Amino acid sequence: MKLHIAVLPGDGIGPEVIAQAVKTLKAIATEYNHVFTFEYGLVGAAAIKKTGSALPEETLELCKKADTVLFGAIGSPQYDKDPDAKIRPEQGLLGLRKALDLHTNIRPIIAYEDLSNKSPLRKKWIKDVNLCFYRELTGGIYFGEKTWSNDGNTASDTCTYTRNQIERVAHSAFKAAKSRRNKLTLVDKANVLASSKLWRKVVMEMALQYPEVDVNYLYVDQAAMQLIINPKQFDIILIENMFGDIISEEASVIVGSIGLLASASLGDKYSMFEPIHGAYFKATDKGIANPIAAILSAAMLLEHFDLHEEAALTRRAVDKSLQLHITTPDLNTKYDNISTSKVGDFIEDFISNPEETNLN
Numbered sequence: 001m002k003l004h005i006a007v008l009p010g011d012g013i014g015p016e017v018i019a020q021a022v023k024t025l026k027a028i029a030t031e032y033n034h035v036f037t038f039e040y041g042l043v044g045a046a047a048i049k050k051t052g053s054a055l056p057e058e059t060l061e062l063c064k065k066a067d068t069v070l071f072g073a074i075g076s077p078q079y080d081k082d083p084d085a086k087i088r089p090e091q092g093l094l095g096l097r098k099a100l101d102l103h104t105n106i107r108p109i110i111a112y113e114d115l116s117n118k119s120p121l122r123k124k125w126i127k128d129v130n131l132c133f134y135r136e137l138t139g140g141i142y143f144g145e146k147t148w149s150n151d152g153n154t155a156s157d158t159c160t161y162t163r164n165q166i167e168r169v170a171h172s173a174f175k176a177a178k179s180r181r182n183k184l185t186l187v188d189k190a191n192v193l194a195s196s197k198l199w200r201k202v203v204m205e206m207a208l209q210y211p212e213v214d215v216n217y218l219y220v221d222q223a224a225m226q227l228i229i230n231p232k233q234f235d236i237i238l239i240e241n242m243f244g245d246i247i248s249e250e251a252s253v254i255v256g257s258i259g260l261l262a263s264a265s266l267g268d269k270y271s272m273f274e275p276i277h278g279a280y281f282k283a284t285d286k287g288i289a290n291p292i293a294a295i296l297s298a299a300m301l302l303e304h305f306d307l308h309e310e311a312a313l314t315r316r317a318v319d320k321s322l323q324l325h326i327t328t329p330d331l332n333t334k335y336d337n338i339s340t341s342k343v344g345d346f347i348e349d350f351i352s353n354p355e356e357t358n359l360n
């Protein structure tokens, strides 16, 4: 298969982890005779520095003409000190999600047996957790009207959802539930918010089209607690944009490190794959950033293009690296000098030679 991939490494640890994901994809291409080409673009603080915009027109064009997008991370502490900043790195990511209409964000949370001692939660609660968020990504409070009063003392963000926005992500979530354990939980705040009431109404109606799926409804405050005390009860969690941002990050506690969590952002025409973690600026160029989230995002990219065998091999390589403790310091138990690129090298070697790869 030929794939032209737009690569947007972004800021902080983004470039380091994306380099490992690209290394992985190149190894897969070699093994399976695919032709993957990579074209790089600027986004986030790196783009602001060079062009004044967090999402330069050139980058957007690159993403539109590519078959898909591999995204690293964005953010820089420089902007956090100034709440009045008009241009922020995050505009790059939000602008891409909107411009490419990437409405469905899929975030799998899978507990690894080998890492069960890395979570602060008790082993028996997290063993076998396998849930997946379907987060709406282009609506809600993130993209609603924002206003400031003239005196600067009142500000508002509007949370708006349309039936269509809810239905498109919900259909994907229901279909995913059908292919898994037939369980879907809608997380909302329908006891208070009008937009949540619409979500609940629409999902209740849609549930009739998916009779085999057991649908549950949970307020977001309850969900925050249930996710920690009994995460195994969940299969698919359908959730609006901001609640999804918060609750999915909470879920990283189950797995043991946010450095393991990958995601796919899908629209009707475009797709983008990115680790859930941020730019982790403090760790830039120290070789301590965990590349697994980026590598697993590459695996999701392969699955998206129906390269299932290739994705499975990538996942096996990741499993093996965890089993052998070939991991960065956020997870490491045995060795203390395993760098970001060393993890990438191991995964690359495993893909080329699955039977023989060991730490050397």
Ligand code: IPM
Binding pocket: 074, 090, 093, 094, 245, 276
């Ligand atoms: C995420 C991030 C983004 C979000 C930021 C960087 C804008 O936290 O992908 O979860 O809030 O959606």
